[in-house]
Amino acid sequence: MYKSKIFLVGDDKDRLIALEEAEYMTEDMLQGFLEKYPDLLPGDQIAPENPRRWVLVAREMGIPGDEHETGRWSLDHLFLDQDGIPTFVECKRSSDTRIRREVVAQMLDYAANGIEYWSMERIRQAATETAQAQGDVLDEKISALLGDNIADTDVEQYWKTVETNLREHKVRLVFVADSTSKELRRLIEFLNEEMTHVEVLAVEIKQFQREDRHGQKALVPRVIGLTESARNLKDIASPQTQHTTREAFLEACLPDIRDFFQNVLDAAQENDYTVYWGLIGFSIRTYSPKRNKVASFVYGYPPNKFQVYLHPDWMDDKKAGELREALRKFQVFEEGGNYTLTTFVTPDNMAQLQTIYHFIVEQVKEHIQAHNRDRQHNSDMNG
Secondary structure, eight states: OOOOEEEEEOTTSSOEEEEEEEOOSOHHHHHHHHHHOGGGSOHHHHOTTSOOOEEEEEEEEEEOSSTTOSOSEEEEEEEEETTOOEEEEEEEOTTOTHHHHTHHHHHHHHHHHHHHHOOHHHHHHHHHHHHHHTTOOHHHHHHHHHOSOTTTOOHHHHHHHHHHHHHTTOOEEEEEESOOOHHHHHHHHHHHHHOSSOEEEEEEEEEEEOTTSOSOEEEEEEEESOOHHHHHHHHHHSOOOOOOOHHHHHHHSOGGGHHHHHHHHHHHHHTTOEEEEOSSOEEEEEEETTTTEEEEEEEEETTTEEEEEOOTTTSOHHHHHHHHHHHHTTSOOEEETTTEEEEEOOTTTHHHHHHHHHHHHHHHHHHHHHHHHHHHHHHHHHO
């Protein structure tokens, strides 16, 4: 039987090495490739003008069947892209007879229940555990996912966006196989054109290797199901992202604590800090000597959430630890994750939080000044 081929250029450049299409040994192998190499989901084919980038939340992500369960089913992979769109991925070999009859219904079942019963705490915890297992830090992976544009590197805002997308059913369903049948392709194209907020795709990842099954192998991904009519439909259904404003934010806050956030924002302006407005909240940013760029250290969200962010990326570990301990002594913050302290502003604690905020600002100033002095000293010594 004839098999498709691709050709590698040999080291001497005038010799081609033929690799022919070959089946995967196991479905687990296909899943393992995706876990290690998420870019096998070809983001440039899915969105040519803004290629998708991925972070893995979990492999074998548990999906509850009701609010009291932790996992009735298991999704092969859950990814997030840079826009916070949850991406459900199921892998099947073409030899699996369920590839058309059952897998599509199964995926819709997974999406419906995941949207309904997953909490953001569960998703974030799964992503944290996956990053740790890979020897990484989740916040660093999210920052890398979002890129160097400072308007996009708001990690906490990113998770708010993920939550919004999930609750508004803005998700992506991807069927991954070594080959897809004509019937499955037709079904996926139909679903993708009819579902406004849900993107439905298939990705064929074909494996090629030498005829003798030794030496080089290659994997070639191709997106199936993204017709022009479906692409246009998604563009129309996805309004441009609009960031909030100072006026809209304060209007969304509880009336009796608006003065607190007004004072926080005024103080940021007086100290020449950058106020970045996200979709619903804000972050206050200043120059990070460690990262040599601006970074957020305070967040505010309506109606009354106030957060301090002490990631070692922007403040050295010792100073961040000292400041964290000092803030904990005020006994108004709850710890959330490794770097975030959270509180909710009330009329009773508003005056105390105002004092705390000014304390934070002074600590940040001292940290930056000390770093600049050390840098100048080192420059003088080397000069």
